[in-house]
Amino acid sequence: MLKLLRPAVTRVLTPLARALVSRGVGPNAVTALGTLGTVAAALFFYPQGLLFTGTLVITFFVLADLLDGVMARMTGPGSTWGAFLDSTLDRVGDAAIFSGLAVWLALEGEWVPAAVALFCLVSGALVSYVKARAEGLGMTCDVGLAERPERLVVGLVSAGLSGLGVPYILPAGLWLLAAASAVTIGQRLLHVRRQAVALPPRTLH
Numbered sequence: 001m002l003k004l005l006r007p008a009v010t011r012v013l014t015p016l017a018r019a020l021v022s023r024g025v026g027p028n029a030v031t032a033l034g035t036l037g038t039v040a041a042a043l044f045f046y047p048q049g050l051l052f053t054g055t056l057v058i059t060f061f062v063l064a065d066l067l068d069g070v071m072a073r074m075t076g077p078g079s080t081w082g083a084f085l086d087s088t089l090d091r092v093g094d095a096a097i098f099s100g101l102a103v104w105l106a107l108e109g110e111w112v113p114a115a116v117a118l119f120c121l122v123s124g125a126l127v128s129y130v131k132a133r134a135e136g137l138g139m140t141c142d143v144g145l146a147e148r149p150e151r152l153v154v155g156l157v158s159a160g161l162s163g164l165g166v167p168y169i170l171p172a173g174l175w176l177l178a179a180a181s182a183v184t185i186g187q188r189l190l191h192v193r194r195q196a197v198a199l200p201p202r203t204l205h
Ligand SMILES: CCCCCCCC/C=C\CCCCCCCC(=O)OC[C@H](COP(=O)(O)OP(=O)(O)OC[C@H]1O[C@@H](n2ccc(N)nc2=O)[C@H](O)[C@@H]1O)OC(=O)CCCCCCC/C=C\CCCCCCCC
Pocket: 002, 003, 004, 005, 006, 009, 012, 016, 027, 028, 029, 031, 055, 056, 059, 062, 063, 065, 066, 067, 068, 069, 070, 072, 073, 077, 078, 079, 080, 081, 082, 083, 085, 086, 148, 149, 152, 153, 156, 157, 160, 161
């Protein structure tokens, strides 16, 4: 759903992307720096309970994931290594965000929300894995309620609001995300199954 915003976000980020490219900065550097910043911020601020500051800093760095694609499209057709690096490092950033939240919740003795945060981490990774495996087998899997932008928006907004003192918002956001991720896994499995049953049998090696 949020991917509908991609053209608008691309327009906003284009001047920044052009400035970076003209200074010799490549998309892979932005991908790596965005992940480094996300991981450092999530593991530094969240476990201390600095949820609002952490969310602002993470949001800044996570937007690099949009910027790297704009830069790649600007500089050519995009590279296979860049596409691989982008998807792989996204998993690292997501893991840091949800484990940072889980550590904070566990330190507060909020064991159930901490477990839900870990479920969000694992189910989010599984959502992406199903798509990557389907694409590796020559199918498509561009469907689902909670794709990465939705997962990040729900996770970051609920963490940010919790940091501002809104009660119950973080557990509520995590439960919502856990349910939406589970539904998305189901939607993707069905989508892949429909394509897979129509394909000829695979030769096994
Ligand atoms: C000056 C900065 C201004 C910034 C303005 C922007 C404001 C936008 C704010 C929020 C937007 C939220 C909506 C986001 C819509 C996203 C649409 C979308 O589909 O995004 C997908 C992205 C990136 O996905 P991906 O990495 O797959 O795509 P790319 O475009 O990068 O392209 C990949 C291809 O490019 C090639 N390539 C890439 C890299 C590379 N090195 N080499 C390459 O060759 C290759 O071919 C690739 O295949 O989405 C994301 O996942 C990022 C989502 C960002 C979500 C932001 C969440 C923030 C939300 C809330 C925070 C609230 C904080 C405050 C809380 C307090 C509460 C009051």
